[in-house]
Amino acid sequence: xxxxxxxxxxxxxxxxxxxxxAQVQQAVDQSGxxxxxxxxFNVGSTxxxxxxxxxxxxxxxxxxxxxxxxxxxxxxxEHEKTWHDDNGHAHVRASLLGPSLAVPFCDGALTLGTWQxxxxxxxxxxxxxxxxxxxxxxx
Numbered sequence: 661x662x663x664x665x666x667x668x669x670x671x672x673x674x675x676x677x678x679x680x681x682a683q684v685q686q687a688v689d690q691s692g693x694x695x696x697x698x699x700x701f702n703v704g705s706t707x708x709x710x711x712x713x714x715x716x717x718x719x720x721x722x723x724x725x726x727x728x729x730x731x732x733x734x735x736x737x738e739h740e741k742t743w744h745d746d747n748g749h750a751h752v753r754a755s756l757l758g759p760s761l762a763v764p765f766c767d768g769a770l771t772l773g774t775w776q777x778x779x780x781x782x783x784x785x786x787x788x789x790x791x792x793x794x795x796x797x798x799x
Contacts (some may be wrong), residue, residue, distance in 0.1 A: 661799065663691035667792040671707070671782035675724040675753075680792065681713045681777045684763070685770055687794040694768050696798015699744040701760040704789040706750035706784040708757030723781065727753045750783035757781060765798070 665687040669678055688698055702711050712714070712718050730753065737748025761778065762769045772778070779788060 661693060661797070663687075663693065663796045665690065665715065665794045665796075667794060669780055669792055671780070671784075671788055671790055673782050673784045673786045673788065675727060676782045677712075677714070677719045677723060678780045678782070679777045681714075681770070681772065683792075684778050686767060688765050688770065688796055691726055691796045691798070693765075693794045693796055693798035695754075696757040696795045696796060697762050697764050697765055698770070698794055699760055699762050699792045700778060701795070702754075703757075703793060704791055706747055706754050707780060707782040707790055708754045708759055709761045709792075710759065710779055710781065711763075711772065711776045712779050713775040714725050714779060715775075727756075727783070730756060747783075747785045751786060753781075770779075 667683050671678060684698060684700055702709050703733045731749045733789060739748035739751055
């Protein structure tokens, strides 16, 4: 069986990290499935999905610092020259992270580690509401 649910997550942009574990678990619960896999997919090209230990050091500093080293906000991006905008770094960062994550679940529970949360990272330069598709396949 396949069950699909869309989440709408408000973000602040600028490398905003949001723990969406509870919403994904709720989607699995609502599916009625006990064993399977949930794919969590960000619709759009300036945000991504990962797992981290969602704690203040990673959330407020370390992840932002790492992405600033990989794709600096103030670097020159051809994307910005083409479209006359300011989010070339957001596209690069999102492509490095990736738009989706697959998480198995057993007996209705996500198989995450104790310190592992599903995290949306919005790299764009403005507030928005992100559309996250949870597609659940199982029995």
